[in-house]
Amino acid sequence: MGTKAQVLLVVALLTGQSQAADLVNAREHQAFWLWSGVKASADLKNAQTVYLHQGEVLTRSGEVIFQRLGLPVSRLTFPTIWLTVRFTTLDVPEAIPARIVHLMQRWQKTGNQVIGLQVDFDAATHQLADYAVFLRQLRQQLPPEFALGVTGLLDWAKTGDIDTLNALPVDELVVQSYQGRHTVDNYAHYLPALQRLRIPFKLGLVQNGSWDAQDDAQLRTSAWYRGTVVFMLKQPGR
Template structure:
């Protein structure tokens, strides 16, 4: 192959790579995280499922408390909602799960379809067994009509024990492909490991981040894959 032909081939390959990656456009998706302080924009007008950030469980002055955040209880137009709570500790007194149950019941009573509680906790991969024990205890404190979901990290499936993940007592796992406001570099390298999951899972994307639909297409072969969730950003 001549030098000119090689240059043309490399140029074509680079152009193909550029076309493969695209910006995450919220309007093309149906499920979203709506964190406290972020307003629902017109891009959510076709939303089917919204994960509402409702507060954080944290340690304050030596005591574990629930800090209420996010939208007040009201009737929303979204077909279904999850209540998402950020946990910074797993040493949680029983009064907090009871309060979260009451919060879900209030949203339900306001006329919303509340799927359940989503726990947002960055468990280290080597601590997944401890996290599973916490979730089993939490599951026992939730009424059966509410599902239990969790967010997850990309390396859980790649470097952790997939059998541990598949044994998590959850109804859904949403694996985040981003950190902060940006997509994890080479996130697509983690996707084959997700195909080994045997629990319902989704892929979390960040608004205006980068994605490779061709790489994500491999997840469609899994009967456990439930699509994407977009983390909405402040303008």
């Protein structure tokens, strides 16, 4: 093999290694979303925290209901869990939070360490103040032993009112860097704005999506950064 061919081969190998390193390898992370319909796999063997999708609050035939989804209540091997509920409306009758609290207590009584409730709601950036009102009301309905967390959008810290964001009555914010099954193309452009957060936050990644170790190093300069959460995808044939 000639010198030029050898150089090209080395470049190709290095490029391939770089691309492989940029993919989100679930085995290298410790926190995961396990959505309904997605089975736990060996990729979660190092899991310390799992966010279990347990249902959705939605409007059906003009009535707001809680649709139960996800794993049945059982004893899991994960050290800690959050229960994640997807909200499509904030006009929620009091009976629904009470039902969710009961579900959390059942998971706790089965021997699981339940940290709290994570609300998954795509609040528009300009409506964060209204979202904060809803979260304060919800917080009052949670027993004190349970934390309250939310998922968030990349745009919240970049174009939203940072004071309103930092005043959200939550114990944790997980900012999603993906849409659907794919990483947002320019997600890295939003990361510097996260440095202005003064509430505990994590960055949500998608399995097999894009991720750069340098981005993680940048975020770790913030005292409020708590690491990553990987959204696990349903694998073909499973």
